[in-house]
Amino acid sequence: MAAEVLELADRLWRGEVGPGDYHPVSHLGGLAEICDGVAFVPSFANVSAFATPDGLVLVDTASSFVAAAVHGELRRWSGQRLHTAVYSHGHIDHVFGVPVWEAESAERGWPEPLVIAHEALPARFDRYIMTAGYNEVINQRQFGVPGLRWPVEYRYPDRTYRDRLRIDVGGTGFELLHEKGETDDHTVTWVPDPRALCCGDLFIWASPNAGNPQKVQRYPREWAAALRRMIGLEPEYLLPGHGLPIIGADRIRQALTDTADLLDSLVDQTLAVMNAGGRLDDAIHGVVPPSHLLDRPYLRPVYDEPEFIVHTVWRLYGGWWDGNPASLKPAPENALAAELAALAGGALTLADRALALLAETRSGAGAARIEEALRLAGHLAELAWLAAPDDEGIGRVRHEVFTARADAATSTMATGVFRWAAQESLGEA
Numbered sequence: 001m002a003a004e005v006l007e008l009a010d011r012l013w014r015g016e017v018g019p020g021d022y023h024p025v026s027h028l029g030g031l032a033e034i035c036d037g038v039a040f041v042p043s044f045a046n047v048s049a050f051a052t053p054d055g056l057v058l059v060d061t062a063s064s065f066v067a068a069a070v071h072g073e074l075r076r077w078s079g080q081r082l083h084t085a086v087y088s089h090g091h092i093d094h095v096f097g098v099p100v101w102e103a104e105s106a107e108r109g110w111p112e113p114l115v116i117a118h119e120a121l122p123a124r125f126d127r128y129i130m131t132a133g134y135n136e137v138i139n140q141r142q143f144g145v146p147g148l149r150w151p152v153e154y155r156y157p158d159r160t161y162r163d164r165l166r167i168d169v170g171g172t173g174f175e176l177l178h179e180k181g182e183t184d185d186h187t188v189t190w191v192p193d194p195r196a197l198c199c200g201d202l203f204i205w206a207s208p209n210a211g212n213p214q215k216v217q218r219y220p221r222e223w224a225a226a227l228r229r230m231i232g233l234e235p236e237y238l239l240p241g242h243g244l245p246i247i248g249a250d251r252i253r254q255a256l257t258d259t260a261d262l263l264d265s266l267v268d269q270t271l272a273v274m275n276a277g278g279r280l281d282d283a284i285h286g287v288v289p290p291s292h293l294l295d296r297p298y299l300r301p302v303y304d305e306p307e308f309i310v311h312t313v314w315r316l317y318g319g320w321w322d323g324n325p326a327s328l329k330p331a332p333e334n335a336l337a338a339e340l341a342a343l344a345g346g347a348l349t350l351a352d353r354a355l356a357l358l359a360e361t362r363s364g365a366g367a368a369r370i371e372e373a374l375r376l377a378g379h380l381a382e383l384a385w386l387a388a389p390d391d392e393g394i395g396r397v398r399h400e401v402f403t404a405r406a407d408a409a410t411s412t413m414a415t416g417v418f419r420w421a422a423q424e425s426l427g428e429a
Contacts, residue, residue, distance in 0.1 A: 005032035005042055009244035012205065013251060015297045024205040024243035025303055025412065027066055031073045032245065034237050035194050039077050040245055041070050045093035048198045048239040049074055050191060052170030055083030059189045059198040060241065061097025064151070071100045081110040083169050086176060087117040087157065088200030088241055089183040090124035098155045116165070117157035118178050120185035125154040138214040142416040181223030182209050188226070190233055197235035197252075202226055203259060205243025207294070207301040210263065211308025212413060218312045220263045227260040243298070255298050262293045266306055270313040279323030283310050305411045337386035350384035351397040358404055374408060377401045385425065399425035 005028070011017045028042040037051040041062075047070050048059040056078060062070040082101040088094055101113055128135060129152050136150035165176040175190040182201045189198040201209060202223060210218040231253055238246040238255070246252050266289060273283040289306040293299050314322075321328055330336070341347040357377040361370045381401035384394045399422045406418035 005030055005040070005244060006247070009246065012244060012297055013246070017297075019300050019302045019410070023302060023412075028244075029069065029073070031077055033077065034196070034239065034245055034247070038191075038194065038196055038237070038239075039074065040239055041073050042244060043070055044242075045091070046239065046241055046243075047074070047097070048189075048196075049078070050169075050172060050174075050196075051078050051080060052083065052172045054170030055081045057083060057169050057172070057174060058085045058097075059239070060088050060094040060200070061085050061101070063093040064096035067097035067100045070097055071104075081105060081108070082113040084114045084116060084167065086174070086187060086189055086198075087115065087121060088189070088198065089186045090117070090121045090128075091183070091201070092128070092151060094200070094241065095155065096151070114159065115155060115157045116159045116161070116167070116176065116187075118176075118185040118187050119160040119162050121160065122156055124183070124185055125156060128152075128154070141420040142212075142214060142413065144416055144419055177229075179222070179226035179229070180219040181226050182218055184217075184219065186226075188230060190235075195234070195236040196239060197230060197233060197237065198239045199230060199241065201241040202230070203238065203240045203243070203256065203298075204303065205240065205298045206303040207299050207306055207411075208259060208263060208309070209304040211304050211306070211310070211312045213308055213311065213417070214413075217316060218309075219316070220309055220312060221267050224260040224263040224267070227256045227263075231256050231260075242303075255296075258293050258296055258299060262289060262299060262306070263309070265290055265293075266309045267313050270310050271317065274314065274318055280311070280314050280318075281322065281324070283314060301410050303412045305414065308411075308413060334386045334389070337383040340383055341387035347384040347388035347391065347394055350380045350387070351394045354378075354380040354384065354401050355397055358401055361404065361408075370408075374405055378405055382421075395425045395427075398422070 008017065012022065025044065027044045030042065032040045034040050039049040041047040043062050043066050045060060045063055047062050050057040061067065082105065085098055098113065098115060105112055132150045132152050136148065139150065140146055140148045161176060163178055167174050173192060177188045177190060179186045179188055179202065186200055186202065188200065208223060210220045210223060234249055235252055236249055238252045246255055266287060269287040270283045273286060284307060287310050294301065341350055344350055354377040357373040360373045378401060381398045385398045388394050402418045402422040402425065406415050406422060409415040409418055
């Protein structure tokens with residue numbers, strides 16, 4: 001399997017594997033030995049393992065769904081006990097594998113493993129418990145998993161640090177470095193020998209997850225700076241939290257530089273709109289990511305999208321208001337929809353126009369007009385449904401429109417929201 005993982009990584013880099021054939025947020029399975037004593041398990045969230053004379057050091061431990069499978073893969077590679085686990089950050093797909101290893105240690109009479117994370121991580125777990133219902137709903141929507149249940153019990157770290165921490169396990173040095181990016185609790189793990197860098201979700205073989213519309217604040221400017229500091233370490237092996245390894249200093253430098261350049265461009269352009277007194281709408285439709293960067297096989301908008309990062313920048317530097325005076329203290333959505341429907345001649349008129357716009361997208365129009373028509377159709381279908389939520393015919397129109405929007409979307413984020421709306425229209429969400 002090692003050869004297959006590394007071969008797929010090389011083909012991805014060369015652009016020989018399309019987005020439809022491999023998604024970085026998926027469970028590939030197997031194990032690749034990256035170099036002597038270093039293993040990589042490509043999972044829904046990856047796990048990196050380092051063998052030392054005193055036991056294994058893991059960076060991330062997998063989600064609860066695949067923790068046992070990841071443990072099995074690593075057991076076929078090494079029989080050593082787990083000495084230390086490092087959480088790259090507190091997202092639940094990275095931190096739920098420890099109990100499997102703890103149970104094994106108890107059974108075999110081994111010392112319990114030590115868990116290390118940044119000092120901000122426990123507060124994340126506390127927040128997850130406080131907002132369990134919300135997180136359950138939004139993750140069901142994002143990933144299209146209606147039965148997903150959000151956990152309320154967590155394995156908190158035994159040791160935390162603030163800026164940097166050096167640990168030595170069996171003569172192997174590990175440098176833990178705090179960075180802000182996708183989260184405020186990110187840890188980059190640098191292993192000088194063999195020049196391996198575990199970057200967590202600061203690089204994921206996709207446009208950075210810096211704009212997730214349903215999640216808390218991201219930090220794109222700090223993220224770009226973190227990537228540039230990572231380049232300065234001159235790693236030979238990049239082991240990301242999602243996606244596959246990158247091997248070779250030149251490739252790593254290019255991947256991290258391009259990602260940082262994309263983030264900086266989006267931040268700079270959005271700030272220019274803000275500083276000129278523009279509205280969020282001006283930024284959403286005026287900020288253009290550099291096309292040569294989006295063409296990179298590791299920056300495709302398959303999970304998050306650059307447009308969503310514009311919202312993140314606006315929220316971070318400008319607050320929640322979008323600059324539209326009507327939206328500062330808005331009318332209830334269904335009241336506005338009813339008023340507009342009455343002006344248009346009824347909710348059905350809005351729905352019919354949404355269908356006409358949808359038909360336009362199938363008639364050979366240019367890409368820009370298709371995108372505009374899809375967006376307009378979404379607005380009108382939603383207004384019609386809000387004005388007449390019990391009308392089954394309008395519900396079917398809304399289902400058709402948002403199914404088309406989901407089919408045309410490139411990112412997990414947009415697809416999940418649109419598909420959810422489509423199912424909700426028929427009472428299935």
